[in-house]
Amino acid sequence: xxxxxxxxxxxxxxxxxxxxxxxxxxxxxxxxxxxxxxxxxxxxxxxxxxxxxxxxxxxxxxxxxxxxxxxxxxxxxxxxxxxxxxxxxxxxxxxxxxxxxxxxxxxxxxxxxxxxxxxxxxxxxxxxxxxxxxxxxx
Amino acid sequence: xxxxxxxxxxxxxxxxxxxxxxxxxxxxxxxxxxxxxxxxxxxxxxxxxxxxxxxxxxxxxxxxxxxxxxxxxxxxxxxxxxxxxxxxxxxxxxxxxxxxxxxxxxxxxxxxxxxxxxxxxxxxxxxxxxxxxxxxxxxxxxxxxxxxxxxxxxxxxxxxxxxxxxxxxxxxxxxxxxxxxxxxxxxxxxxxxxxxxxxxxxxxxxxxxxxxxxxxxxxxxxxxxxxxxxxxxxxxxxxxxxxxxxxxxxxxxxxxxxxxxxxxxxxxxxxxxxxxxxxxxxxxxxxxxxxxxxxxxxxxxxxxxxxxxxxxxxxxxxxxxxxxxxxxxxxxxxxxxxxxxxxxxxxxxxxxxxxxxxxxxxxxxxxxxxxxxxxxxxxxxxxxxxxxxxxxxxxxxxxxxxxxxxxxxxxxxxxxxxxxxxxxxxxxxxxxxxxxxxxxxxxxxxxxxxxxxxxxxxxxxxxxxxxxxxxxxxxxxxxxxxxxxxxxxxxxxxxxxxxxxxxxxxxxxxxxxxxxxxxxxxxxxxxxxxxxxxxxxxxxxxxxxxxxxxxxxxxxxx
Numbered sequence: 001x002x003x004x005x006x007x008x009x010x011x012x013x014x015x016x017x018x019x020x021x022x023x024x025x026x027x028x029x030x031x032x033x034x035x036x037x038x039x040x041x042x043x044x045x046x047x048x049x050x051x052x053x054x055x056x057x058x059x060x061x062x063x064x065x066x067x068x069x070x071x072x073x074x075x076x077x078x079x080x081x082x083x084x085x086x087x088x089x090x091x092x093x094x095x096x097x098x099x100x101x102x103x104x105x106x107x108x109x110x111x112x113x114x115x116x117x118x119x120x121x122x123x124x125x126x127x128x129x130x131x132x133x134x135x136x137x138x
Numbered sequence: 139x140x141x142x143x144x145x146x147x148x149x150x151x152x153x154x155x156x157x158x159x160x161x162x163x164x165x166x167x168x169x170x171x172x173x174x175x176x177x178x179x180x181x182x183x184x185x186x187x188x189x190x191x192x193x194x195x196x197x198x199x200x201x202x203x204x205x206x207x208x209x210x211x212x213x214x215x216x217x218x219x220x221x222x223x224x225x226x227x228x229x230x231x232x233x234x235x236x237x238x239x240x241x242x243x244x245x246x247x248x249x250x251x252x253x254x255x256x257x258x259x260x261x262x263x264x265x266x267x268x269x270x271x272x273x274x275x276x277x278x279x280x281x282x283x284x285x286x287x288x289x290x291x292x293x294x295x296x297x298x299x300x301x302x303x304x305x306x307x308x309x310x311x312x313x314x315x316x317x318x319x320x321x322x323x324x325x326x327x328x329x330x331x332x333x334x335x336x337x338x339x340x341x342x343x344x345x346x347x348x349x350x351x352x353x354x355x356x357x358x359x360x361x362x363x364x365x366x367x368x369x370x371x372x373x374x375x376x377x378x379x380x381x382x383x384x385x386x387x388x389x390x391x392x393x394x395x396x397x398x399x400x401x402x403x404x405x406x407x408x409x410x411x412x413x414x415x416x417x418x419x420x421x422x423x424x425x426x427x428x429x430x431x432x433x434x435x436x437x438x439x440x441x442x443x444x445x446x447x448x449x450x451x452x453x454x455x456x457x458x459x460x461x462x463x464x465x466x467x468x469x470x471x472x473x474x475x476x477x478x479x480x481x482x483x484x485x486x487x488x489x490x491x492x493x494x495x496x497x498x499x500x501x502x503x504x505x506x507x508x509x510x511x512x513x514x515x516x517x518x519x520x521x522x523x524x525x526x527x528x529x530x531x532x533x534x535x536x537x538x539x540x541x542x543x544x545x546x547x548x549x550x551x552x553x554x555x556x557x558x559x560x561x562x563x564x565x566x567x568x569x570x571x572x573x574x575x576x577x578x579x580x581x582x583x584x585x586x587x588x589x590x591x592x593x594x595x596x597x598x599x600x601x602x603x604x605x606x607x608x609x610x611x612x613x614x615x616x617x618x619x620x621x622x623x624x625x626x627x628x629x630x631x632x633x634x635x636x637x638x639x640x641x642x643x644x645x646x647x648x649x650x651x652x653x654x655x656x657x658x659x660x661x662x663x664x665x666x667x668x669x670x671x672x673x674x675x676x677x678x679x680x681x682x683x684x685x686x687x688x689x690x691x692x693x694x695x696x
Contacts, residue, residue, distance in 0.1 A: 013253070013265065013268055014254055014256065014264060014268055015272070016256075016257075016340050016341030016344070016692070017341075017382075018340070018341065018382075018692075019340075019381065019382045019383055019469075019585050023585050023586055023589050026582070026586055027586075039341075039692040040341060040692065041257070041692075065253060065271070065272045065509075066253075066271035066272055066509075067268065069265075069267040069268060069271065070265045070267055070268065073265070093473075093506065093507065093508060095507060095508045095614075095617040097616075098617075113472065113473045113506055114472055114473055114474050114599070114601070114602040117589065117593060118593065
């Protein structure tokens with residue numbers, strides 16, 4: 001891989017089901033990316049702090065049980081911290097109507113169950129390339 | 139006597155000829171393996187299983203080693219309990235759904251609390267957007283009373299997803315006392331009391347640091363044995379570990395490892411195995427791997443019947459019974475072509491029924507999309523009714539018993555389960571193995587292996603990596619959401635309740651709880667019940683114990 005994306009894989013909210021985040025994190029790591037992984041139940045300010053300190057390209061939020069409903073709050077917090085250029089992707093069980101809400105809030109992409117891991121990795125690679133090009137140009 | 143001869147080919151008939159023809163047509167046959175890694179042959183014959191050890195290893199229903207069932211009559215006498223998990227919104231919402239599902243044939247109560255409850259918080263401590271989206275918001279005895287309005291606590295068994303420190307049971311006991319129902323008449327199960335499986339798997343039910351969780355569980359078992367004798371305080375859970383990625387054999391092995399840990403802890407406190415073992419129950423996932431699941435449940439009964447007698451010297455036949463609830467696996471369901479999930483759930487349910495379960499939850503087909511709709515939940519209940527009353531799956535006890543394949547596979551699954559169980563025991567038992575992250579690592583590796591099989595196409599998933607069709611969002615049912623206005627009213631009423639109650643009584647109760655947490659001779663759960671009766675909230679009880687016994691953090695294992 002020509003670039004090495006730096007990705008924070010985490011879960012916010014109340015749900016603890018972490019099979020998805022663990023499998024995705026392990027796959028991205030094995031695909032050569034730099035992965036910062038956290039256990040579930042992170043507070044939004046903690047995620048913002050980690051993203052700032054680690055200077056990540058992408059934040060991956062895993063959601064099984066409706067925690068995606070507070071992702072718009074995360075988007076607000078990231079903007080307030082000056083991290084508008086970090087791409088946020090959400091993976092998990094996200095109903096269609098909620099996906100519309102998340103995309104409108106600035107989420108880059110929602111991955112639903114059944115998505116191939118390779119597709120997720122490719123997307124993260126591509127969006128990282130775009131983000132870095134924008135940062136370099138700015 | 140001459141070998142029988144097939145005149146058309148002049149080859150000898152029988153096994154050798156079958157093998158030759160099979161090899162000619164299939165060629166080099168890569169070993170097929172089931173999810174647990176057990177090699178599966180194309181054909182099983184009396185050379186694999188000849189019934190020689192039938193009396194010792196298989197036997198008869200209701201007689202050890204219980205391979206064919208834990209009761210003499212099994213489903214022919216009493217079918218399984220239809221225990222659908224429900225929980226959404228406010229207590230009033232829950233009660234409406236519960237009443238409807240009882241009218242449709244459900245024979246027991248289940249209660250899924252909101253994730254705020256799972257995490258040990260009150261509704262006013264969490265993001266309001268999340269309240270009631272995955273379960274009912276129950277923070278006080280009053281809320282429990284509203285949930286169970288119109289439900290006869292003497293006749294309805296209540297299973298509640300109620301981890302340590304078991305506040306929901308405490309609320310239920312408070313409600314029973316108010317309604318004049320003696321605790322000795324209250325029946326049900328503390329689902330999720332198995333802190334070990336939650337620590338390693340989905341973490342939902344893990345609130346208090348491991349040593350505290352371990353102590354409170356033993357207190358809870360002891361309290362229920364004394365005061366709520368029809369309650370099952372110990373539900374040992376393989377379901378979460380399998381949902382998190384464990385293979386069927388691993389999930390059962392880790393479950394037995396947890397069972398041994400908990401039973402050892404009870405024995406260490408001086409409890410009589412024949413007092414607590416009859417109240418141990420198990421909870422498993424049922425994957426789509428049909429024969430593997432049937433064989434695994436048969437093997438599980440045999441292992442438990444032997445372990446309870448050999449390890450604990452249990453003499454009461456009720457101690458030997460491997461009673462289990464099972465839930466069809468949500469991991470096997472797909473978002474793509476969601477109606478296909480009805481077929482998947484049917485096969486999973488059949489595996490559980492033919493495997494001899496005591497209680498069953500069938501997933502709604504739309505669970506891969508969101509919390510289930512009422513429409514989906516109705517089909518899930520109907521699936522059970524169809525299998526029982528239209529397909530007559532209950533006519534014969536253990537109908538797959540005696541199959542060369544199923545008996546051989548039962549033996550192989552048993553060996554695989556015992557092998558993994560031994561690994562955990564060699565690591566010092568489940569508590570030590572979990573503290574060292576060994577179990578979590580194994581589960582993560584199995585999850586990854588399964589995902590790799592799906593991605594490579596070795597494991598077909600219809601609609602995902604094969605047989606795909608173009609779908610738009612109209613193919614998916616619309617999602618239920620709690621009414622935000624009603625939730626706001628629920629929160630306002632909760633705040634008013636806290637302001638109005640006797641400050642003295644609840645303060646005293648929390649002090650008593652904190653003292654019990656620091657006194658090894660006290661029973662912490664008895665004080666949880668006291669706190670519930672004094673009007674304390676769920677968050678106050680959990681918060682007090684976390685302060686005294688430590689917060690339950692999760693290990694990050696990738």
